[in-house]
Amino acid sequence: MILPLIGLALIDATSTGTLLIPLLYLARPRPRLAPLLAYLAVITAFYFLVGIALLAGISMIVEADGIWDAQPVLWGQLIVGIALAAWGIFSRTPDPEASARKWRRRLDRDLPVPVMMSLALGAGLIEVASMLPYLAATGIIGQMDVGLPGRLLILAGYCLLMVVPALVLVVLRARLGQRAEAQLDRFAQWFSRQADVTLLWIAAIVGIWLGADAWVRLFM
Template identity: 40%
Template sequence: MTLAVLGALVGLALVDSTSFGTLVLPLMMLLSPRVRTRNVVVHLLTLGLFYVGVGVLLLLGAEAALAVVGPLLDTRAARIAQLGLGVGLVVLSFVLDPKAVAGRRARRGLPPAAPSRWRSRALGADARLPVVVGVALAAGAVEVASMLPYLGAVGLIVASDTGLGTRLAVLGGYVLVMLLPALVLLVVRVAGGQRLEPRLARVEAWLARRTSGAGAWVVGIIGVLLGLDALSALRAA
């Protein structure tokens, strides 16, 4: 595995480190007046093990899955289904867009959606460990399909001319880099105490503004790519 590939993996991991599960949720936990270090560590550990597990499955089954599923996906019926899925994802992206959600609530005479109690119950200092684990797994399950950098990184690792042991080690290092910014924030928060809360609040607000519609954009982009690929295959057939 070349230094260029390792550098690309580090860059992709740092992009993944800013996702909702790896950074935004830990920041919400760190903004609690009473920070429960155990809960933050359990959240990050659960999320890290989840992504390692997904990566291992992809590494072990990528070649076998492509050999079996590849011919099936290259049929006309499969391409038409792919085109329909792409169109459906594009439509769904408009449904999920925060501005569209706010518009629908306004037309119904409903007030803007207010933060619910789930934050204190799932992310507060008194959150129970099973709830913390469940939130981490839910965040991973929701994000894994749309985390294109992670899927691209697994593809780079699969394509590398290395043994399975090296691939697994690189995958573990990738996930560690994903979690590193949140771990650094945890150390700084514990060391700095309440003095850092205003700064962390500004960071959380900035991330919330930047990521509020990111999910809808990712869904739409994936839909466009799927649709264009299907149209290209259908025209060539």
């Protein structure tokens, strides 16, 4: 189960909060790295705490024998699956530059550590509900037979892996200095064009899987 978790963590590592915002910050002239490191620490802690809450809920559900096969639960799963698939398939293609423009405006000046920490919390709150790979990963971790300490350790590793690409970019920026600005800016522009479309694809795939699984167990 570890390899699927690594794959899901790397998908989560490409979200707006974990990669786009750090990219835009690092592409600025002479960015101060301490505020960004504080940002990454807060968003990592935020997802770890959210994961703990989700694991607690999953444990309660798993302990309720037979709940996954209950008719109301299966109907709820079917409805959620159809809704996710419809959103992913039929949503209008998002403006690829809108998200980048919004965050660029917020990052167009030096921000102190407390402001960057607040920005991390805000970014996490905005996107946590759409982090489908993270929700899937907590489901996998919650069903692993490793005990509570083991689950918390795996969850912590997952959350750290989510910010590894951003930390690699921090190291490259520190090493290369101004020479990295143009490349980081081009990468940020490309990434902002892909992020929202990728989310819709993930939503469609997860929705189809959830809906098909519920349909089979309800009617076949």
